[in-house]
Amino acid sequence: MKKVVYITLSFFAVLLIALVTIPWLFKDRILQKVEQELDASLNARVYFDYDQVSLSALRRFPNISARLGDFGVVGNAPFEADTLVDIGRLEVNFNLFSVLFGDYPELTGIRLEDGNVYVKVLSDGTANYDITYPSEATEDGSPSQFKIGVNRIEVKNLGFIYDDREMDFFMALGALDLQGTGDFTLDVYDMVIKGGGQLVRMDYEGSNYLLDKQLAVDTRVNVDLENMLFSFGDASASLNDFHFGVDGSIALPADGISFDLDFFGKENTFKSLLSLVPGMYTDSFSSLKTSGQMDFKGFVRGIYSDDRFPAFQLGLKVEDGMFQYPDLPKPVRDVSIDLLVDNPSGVVDQTEINLSDFSLKFGDQPISGRVYVQNLVDFDLDGRLVGSLDLAELTSIFPLEGMQLRGNLAIDATAKGRYDSLTNTIPTIQAAMNFANGYVKSVEYPAAIEDIALRSTISNTTGKMNDLVVDVSSVGFKLDGEPVAGSLKIRDLEKLIWDVSVHGVVDLGKLLAIFPQENLIMEGRIQADIDSEGSYADVEAARYDRINVSGLVALNDFFFADADLPQGIRIREAKADFSPRVIQLTKFDSRLGQSPVTATGRLSNYLAYLLGEEGAALVGNLDLQSSSFNVNEWLTTSGEPAGSDQPLQVIDLPRNIDFNMSVEAGEIIYDNLVLKNARGNMALRDGILTFRNFSTNALGGSLGFSGSYNSREIAAPLFDFVFDVNALQIQDAFKTFNTIRIFAPVAEHITGSFTTRFELSGILGQDMMPVLSSLDGKGLVRLAETAIQNSQLIRGITSLTRLNDSANLNLRPFNIQAEIQDGMLKVPPFDLRIWDYEARIQGSTGFDGSISYLVSMQVPAEKFGSQLIGLASGLTGTDLSGTSIPLAINIGGTYGNPRIGLATGDNLEGYLTNMLRSRVSAAGTRVQEQLAAEFQAREDSLRQEIRERAEVVKDSVRAEADRVLDQTKERAAEEVKGLIRGLTRPKP
Known part of the structure; x- marks a missing residue:
């Protein structure tokens, strides 16, 4: 027996060891x-x-x-x-x-x-x-x-x-x-x-x-x-405390999704329905006192596809519902709901909505109503809502921590009939709503909003649009003793005739203290004394003489900032006078972010802009002045000045603004460029911002420009400018302008100044920087007396030619005719003197930093010294006095890593020997002409290659723009991801 036990234990021990190993x-x-x-x-x-x-x-x-x-x-x-x-x-x-x-x-x-x-x-x-x-x-x-x-x-x-x-x-x-x-x-x-x-x-x-x-x-x-059939049997699910079952099937045929489902409530009470109400399902929900019964059922049957919709029905009934928050004295009781949403045909427009019963009591205040909508095409309607509400009693039912409410609301409304825009028919309506003795006070602020009152009626006894009257005969309140009162009357929906009045002063800081908003700062006082009478028909027909608008609006010590506008806007004082045709801005003293701005001017067509058809433009003429305006603040997401970690972003200009503006600024800061004494004119129209006759001082010289910024295709905004540059310092321009760093990298080692009138156009990336591969432009660049110092490219030429010339080069004034096409700078042949040698330069620079240049020089023979004497000693008739040796040098690669060599492909000794044997002059001229022609052919091929690469880059820029423009949804998704990450952190 023991042997069997030992064998058994040994077997399990071996098995256990095996399972472990x-x-x-x-x-x-x-x-x-x-x-x-x-x-x-x-x-x-x-x-x-x-x-x-x-x-x-x-x-x-x-x-x-x-x-x-x-x-x-x-x-x-x-x-x-x-x-x-x-x-x-x-x-x-x-x-x-x-x-x-x-x-x-x-x-x-x-x-x-x-x-x-x-x-x-x-x-x-x-x-x-x-x-x-x-x-x-x-x-x-x-x-x-x-x-x-x-x-x-x-x-x-x-x-x-x-x-x-x-x-x-x-x-x-x-x-x-x-x-x-x-x-x-x-x-x-x-x-x-x-x-x-x-x-x-x-x-x-x-x-x-x-x-x-x-x-x-x-x-x-x-x-x-x-068969791609999914059948549900005894399926149960719940949302919060609301339980429901599903019976039936879902199939996936070739033409859509087939539904045959019944859904129904399971062991639910009125409390289950309350659990779906936002804000109700909290930690204290389990202690909520409730009673009442609920029934819920419905079905979905049919095919869902691009052109079909299944039939459906939803029914909900509540009887004798009641709920009461713990420790609060009064309940909501006598809740009754009978709702049926029915669509037996699968045609959504034929959906019937019948809320035959809706009633409840807030404490002792009853509210009841019903509504029946026969379909969703002409909205045959029959409805009634009547009730009263005491806000003080409401706070004894729903806890509002830190807030006191008082006031009495009464409403009695009936509506019956059909809405038909073709016959100008609406349901007949009789409605009255009154609110009196209103009071709101927050523990966060000592002042209260008092004497809140509203008296209004809506009437239409015929069912015709032009017989509708909406009359808010009085509305008003007091905030810390300062009254605000107004009225509004609208009649005839076809002509939309109005009579509106607003008078009073509101302290926005006090209002925000009573109703605090997260991540929002606002303060200041707004005074409004406005009276207006008129009709929408007169606005559409521009009959402004028939419209009466009079009064003023004044703003003092205003400040606003939120998460989307962290820079903040401060308006010390602003005043505007109103008339039917124009709003006259008589005073505007502000600070936009860090930038002080004052303005005067006028706005016209504002009634059509506010009340007219979509697309009506607000027309303005403004004079703007600023001692210093920091553009960077308004081109970044954070409001901080743009820097290495704060890229600029594309500005989407409104299409329905038609502004002409004159601008004067002591300085304008854009990216890392400071413009002094800037003045000119701007026009904003149909999403295009046009600059006219702008002039400013910058980079040691003067800069003038005219042109446009077009944001109508926000994924690829366009710019088109003409620049007039006078005596700008080359070194400063190199450090400031990315285009110069790419297309003229030699400027890094050039001292002096330049003058040009240059046309430049292209696409702006989402960082508001030019897309180099999209650039087109042309102009004449005039360089004053300049010097090139410590240039690797010049050192390469001197090393190749073995001439005793330095790496520094002084240049006399000269002109360059330059042209940019598809992101490639093309420099046609131009003449200048290099180390006192006659020279001709031509070539190109690509947006990718690649360079391709041909330098042709006439070098006096004696400059080669012993290099040439040894080669000429074995030849007869080689008196080289007064003779120039033609050199043609190819420069490729990049400016930082140039490839430099003789265009013939020879080494220097072989090239000089060939020149001597051919007696230099005639042969040299022919060789240089041949080399120039060959170089031009290579340039044509290179331009085609650059053009193709430019298209690839532009496509990627557009793709990046689409990605950036999609960031609203991305940010929303990221916010939800953050919530979920908080929920799914590993549990300890």
Whole structure:
């Protein structure tokens, strides 16, 4: 007996040792197979931390478990900046016997823990999850070496974002814990899904439908892959405390998505419905006192496709609902809701909405109503809303921490009839709303808003648009003893006849203290005394003499700043007088960010701009003055001056502004350029900013320019300028202008000044810098007496020619006719003297920094000294006095790393020998002409090459612009990612 026990114990000991040691014995093999499979399957960059790799045969026995730490997948362009998968720990399970005895491991389970998955679909349908090679041919042609026998998938503490720009759909889930089980190897199987998480937000076509809800699911789905049919049986889910079930199926035929689903509430009460109300589902929700019953059901049946929509129905009933916050004296009670949304046809416009009953009591104040909409085409309507509300009583029902409210609201409204714009028909309406004895006070500020009052009626007894009257006979309040009062009357929807009046003073700082806004600073006093009568018909017809507008608006000690405008705007004093035709700006003393600005002028067409058809332009004439204006503040996202870490950004100019402005500034700071005594005229019209006759002092000289900045295609804004430059210092210009650094790099070593009239046009990048590959321009550049010092290029020429000339070069005044095409500077032949030698230079510089120049010089023979005497000694009739040796030098490469050589390809000795044998002069002239022709041919070929490269760069610039312009959605996605990262931090 003991022997049997020993044998048994020994067997289990050996088995245990084997289970512990097998993972280490087969670790390299398994990792090798994992890496091979990933490389063969995924067209993406996969990473994981080798130091966090572990294997165990005990953790998931009888499977062997492999864990990878910090696992991630990053797609290729255009998704190289988006991480598809970033998981703290990935666990994959293999059948133990397939590892020990099989040819290929069999994958049986997957577990993802602590991380995020970000699925992104671009507007053209390109998706970042499309990273697998086609199944019939992997990258190296080898088939997958894994067998798939997965029967369990788990995710724990996972974030998931689905960002579909093509459908304009966005969904974010956080802190997901889900388990999916089933025999996934079969064509037909049951999949059981259990778990939950947080639904952070769900948006569709710019509207938010769900926000910050707790999600749970427990369902069984029958999966029929052969017919692409997914059937739900006893499927349960919940949002917060709202539980519902789903029964039916979803199929994926060739022409869309087929729905046959019934949904219904499960064990819900009125409290369950309240859990979906924003702000209600908090930590104290469990202690909320409630009663009442709720019923919820509906269906979706039919095909959803590009041109079809399924039939649907939604019903909701609440009876005897009541809720009361803990420790507050009064409840909301007698809540009754009976809603049916019905569409039996699948035509959305035929949807019928029937809220046959809606009633409740806030304490002792009843509100009741009903509304019936027959369809969504002509909106046949029958509705009623009547009730009263005591705000003091409301605060005893809904807690408003730090806020006191008082006042009485009464409303009685009925509407019945059809809306039809073709016949100018609207429902008949009788409505009255009155608010009296209003009072609002915040604990953050001692002053209160008092005597808040509103009296208004809406009336239309005939159903005709021109019989509608909206009469706000009085509205007003007092803030810290200062009254504001007004009235508004609108009649005849066709002509839109108005009579409006506003009088009073508002302290904006006090108002913001009572109603604080996050990341917003505002202070100052605004005074308005405005009366106006007129009609929209007269605005459209520009009959301004029939419109009465009189009064003034004054602003004092105003300051505004928020997250989008951190620079801040301060207006010490502003006054404007109103008339029907113009607003006269009589005073405007401000500081925009760091820049003081004063202005006077007038605005016209403002009524059409405010009330007219879309696109009506606001016309203005303004005189602007500033002692110092820092443009950089307004071209960066942070409001800080632009620097190495604060790139400029494209300005999108409004299309409906037509301004003419005269500008005077003591200095203007743009990027690293300081313009002194700037003056000129600007015109903004249809998204194009035009500069006329601008003049300024800069860089030791004077600068004048005229031209335009065109932002109508914001992805590739255009500029077109003519510059008049007089005596600008070359060194300062080199340090300031990127175009000079690229196209004239030799300027780094030139001292002196230059004058030019140069035309330049092209595309601006998203950093407001010229796209060099897009530049076109031409002009005559006049250089004053200049000097080139310590130039590597000049040293290269002296080294090649072995002449005793220095690396420094003094140049007499000369002119260069230059032309830029497609980002290539072309310099036609021009003459000058180099070290007192007659010389001719021609060539080009590319936007990529490449240079290609031909330098032809006539060098007196005696300058070569002993180099030439030795070569000439064996020749007869070689009196070289008065003879010049022609040299042609090719310069290529880049300015920083030039390639310099004789254009003939000879070394210096061979070239001089050939020149002597051919008696120099005649042969030299022919050689130089031939070399110039050959150089010109090479230049033509090079220009074509540069042009092709320029198009590639411009395409990439446009792609970058599209990326930058898409950053609004990107920022929104990043904000949600931040929330999810907070939810899915690894739990201790």
